[in-house]
Amino acid sequence: MSLILLLYPTLFLLATIRVSKDTFPSGKGGELKRLQVEQSLVEALRQALAEPSGQRLYKSGKLSGLFPSRHGVHGAAAEQALREGLLEIVRTETKGKTVIEWVRLTPHGVEFLHARESPLYALQELRSTLQLNQQAAPLWLMEMRNSLHALEERLAADARKWLERLDALARRVEETLRRLEQAAPLVPPEVAEAHPWAIDALNYLERRRLAAGPPANGVAGCCPLPELFAALVPQHPNLSVQLYHEG
Structure with a gap:
């Protein structure tokens, strides 16, 4: 302990932040508000320390000031700075209904700022931040699980729709192939009766034409008679050359 006192003799200067119980809501939100107010206050005191002659308390348009706004977190920080004597008003200006206050840093404000710039205070603030994050972790995990569950359901629904489209397309392809396989070129009944292999010959020629693709130079290639005969014999073993x- 003596070593700490030697290195940082002002660590133990008291600079209590006095905030009434009604200033912020209780719980996690109140602690977060307190940290935000203190951060705004420390930043303003740093700026005041850089210009000890005095500055506007609030920023106005393009004119600089220690606090960006009179309301919210910055307004609460400014009120605390004046209430606790961290800043003192050196003069005021009146423009219409607006009173512009000029302030400067007090010795108590210097001590307050030094205490919060110390390693000990930084560690204490880090501990508070870690505690806040630890408290928020379960809620974050729950929100993440809900988001992942919603994403899973959306992906499953998209996959079902895609599979339904693929199934419908497969059925159409199968039906088309079945009709094509069952369809036979029309030949006169007497020809089909006299030459039973004629339908298979025409089917083979049609399949050969489709397999060959578009004819070169607009002229379709002819099927040699031996090739056609060889294709028909497996289906009609009694077919002779004659x-x-x-x-």
């Missing part, structure tokens, strides 16, 4: 040529 019957084939007669057809």
Whole structure:
């Protein structure tokens, strides 16, 4: 302890922040407000220390001031600075209904600022911040779980819609293929009766044409007769060369 007193003799100067119980709501929100007010107060005191001759208490338009606003966190910090004697009013100016206050840093304000710039106070503030984050962690985890659950449901719904579209497309393809396979080129009944292999021959020629793609130079390639005969024999073993040529 003596070592700490030697290195930082002003660590133990008392500078209590007096805030009434009604100033901020209780709980986590009140602690967060307190930290925000103190941060605004420390920043203003640093600025006042840099210009000891005096500055405007509040910023006005393009004119600089220690506090950006008279309301909210900055307004509460300014009221605390005057109430606790951290800043003192050196003069006032009246413009219409607005009173402009000029202030400067007091010795008590210097001690207040030094105490909050010390390593001990920084560690205490870090501890408060860690405690706030620890308290907020369960809520954050719950929100993250809810977000992930909603994302999972959305992805599952999108996947179901996509699979339904794929299934419908697959059914259409299967139906089209079935119709194409069952469809046979129209030939006169007497030709089909006299030459049963004629329908299969026409089907083979059609499949060959589709497999060959667009004809080169607009002229479709011819199927050699031996090739067509070889394609028909597996389906019509009794087909002879003579019957084939007669057809």
